[in-house]
Amino acid sequence: MSDTDHFSTLSVHAGEARQKPGDSLTDPIFCASTYSFESTAAVIEYNEKKLPREEYGRYGNPNEKTAEKKLAALEGAEDAILYSSGMAAIVGLLMTKLSAGDEVVFFDECYHRSREFCVKHMSRFGVVTKQVKTGDYAAMEQAITPQTKLLISESPTNPHLSVIDLEKFVAVAKRHGVETLIDATLGTPHNIRPIAAGVDYVLHSATKYLAGHNDLLAGVILGKTAQLEPVRKLRGILGAINSPHNIYLLLRGLKTFDLRMERHNANGLAVARFLAAHPKVERVYYPGLESHPYYEVAKRNMRGFGGLVTFTIRGADWKQTARVVDSVKIPRIAPSLGGVESLIEQPLVMSYLDYPPEVREQFGIYDNMIRLACGIEDTQDLIDDLKQALEQI
Numbered sequence: 415m416s417d418t419d420h421f422s423t424l425s426v427h428a429g430e431a432r433q434k435p436g437d438s439l440t441d442p443i444f445c446a447s448t449y450s451f452e453s454t455a456a457v458i459e460y461n462e463k464k465l466p467r468e469e470y471g472r473y474g475n476p477n478e479k480t481a482e483k484k485l486a487a488l489e490g491a492e493d494a495i496l497y498s499s500g501m502a503a504i505v506g507l508l509m510t511k512l513s514a515g516d517e518v519v520f521f522d523e524c525y526h527r528s529r530e531f532c533v534k535h536m537s538r539f540g541v542v543t544k545q546v547k548t549g550d551y552a553a554m555e556q557a558i559t560p561q562t563k564l565l566i567s568e569s570p571t572n573p574h575l576s577v578i579d580l581e582k583f584v585a586v587a588k589r590h591g592v593e594t595l596i597d598a599t600l601g602t603p604h605n606i607r608p609i610a611a612g613v614d615y616v617l618h619s620a621t622k623y624l625a626g627h628n629d630l631l632a633g634v635i636l637g638k639t640a641q642l643e644p645v646r647k648l649r650g651i652l653g654a655i656n657s658p659h660n661i662y663l664l665l666r667g668l669k670t671f672d673l674r675m676e677r678h679n680a681n682g683l684a685v686a687r688f689l690a691a692h693p694k695v696e697r698v699y700y701p702g703l704e705s706h707p708y709y710e711v712a713k714r715n716m717r718g719f720g721g722l723v724t725f726t727i728r729g730a731d732w733k734q735t736a737r738v739v740d741s742v743k744i745p746r747i748a749p750s751l752g753g754v755e756s757l758i759e760q761p762l763v764m765s766y767l768d769y770p771p772e773v774r775e776q777f778g779i780y781d782n783m784i785r786l787a788c789g790i791e792d793t794q795d796l797i798d799d800l801k802q803a804l805e806q807i
């Protein structure tokens with residue numbers, strides 16, 4: 415099963431053995447750093463790939479295998495590789511796929527640390543990074559040269575919620591024999607299906623919606639087994655693996671993934687509609703609103719629009735905007751998104767204070783901007799809370 419019709423069943427059962435060690439219903443946590451062999455013959459059999467099993471914790475763990483199978487089933491992907499964080503996952507993929515002289519092209523609204531890794535660090539190994547305006551497929555195509563190996567985008571993007579037309583993105587890549595990566599952290603396998611659209615690699619910061627409880631870091635790369643094989647080998651060398659305890663929490667969080675996404679989607683849409691109708695709100699960025707520039711693309715590419723809503727306060731300076739943030743009672747002031755608890759932040763203060771105003775302007779980060787990551791609280795409670803916070807200015 416990998417059909418979205420079976421999403422809740424997959425969330426609960428996929429990847430798990432029916433009968434588990436000790437007859438436990440839940441997966442026991444395997445704390446082993448190493449795994450013993452009953453004989454030299456067994457070591458030889460394992461090395462000749464005749465005996466699938468674990469060897470050493472850096473190369474794999476039974477909890478990890480279960481989580482990877484469940485994540486692959488949810489994504490409709492052949493394979494998944496789990497990492498200690500979303501950043502570890504993207505670094506693992508880029509370090510495997512790119513060599514000196516290669517080029518990579520990004521849509522410019524991609525997660526800023528991913529772009530920073532390429533611009534500041536992959537450049538030290540001779541990899542060239544090009545950035546083009548998000549959604550400008552012609553500019554992306556023009557940026558491709560015979561050295562280009564990978565096209566990268568996020569969908570939807572953060573905090574502007576621009577949605578990529580996956581068909582167009584894949585078509586550009588295919589015309590030039592280039593591979594593609596979509597960071598679908600905000601989209602999740604519940605809301606977007608990049609693999610079905612022909613994307614080669616999908617990345618998630620599983621820290622967000624997949625784990626869903628703001629209590630762990632994890633990352634995953636999904637795609638075809640053959641394309642991922644060297645990525646898995648390099649992960650075994652880089653050592654960016656997750657811990658069995660964390661993976662247990664991830665597996666537990668995934669059980670309710672489908673249910674949580676239904677509420678995140680419902681809360682996001684209701685809050686976005688409330689804000690769009692509020693006189694003190696200047697602009698709302700949410701792909702489920704007809705006013706959003708990517709609404710038509712979102713309708714075609716998304717099953718739900720997620721819990722993240724960005725908005726600007728009419729005529730407010732940064733201090734008045736901060737007053738709204740400080741006045742809410744339910745969302746906590748924190749970075750991140752995708753957990754059961756709603757989180758709120760002012761992007762200027764949380765992530766962009768170091769940038770000069772003209773650079774912030776260029777990134778579309780305004781002093782009066784607020785990013786709200788709706789959790790799974792009751793919809794009306796979130797709306798009532800925002801209403802009273804907006805009355806404070």
Ligand SMILES: Cc1ncc(COP(=O)(O)O)c(C=O)c1O
Pocket residue numbers: 499500501502525568572597599600618619620621631632633750
């Ligand atoms: C879209 C996106 N991609 C990747 C990452 C990196 O994930 P992690 O924090 O799990 O390393 C983040 C984290 O905020 C993100 O928002």
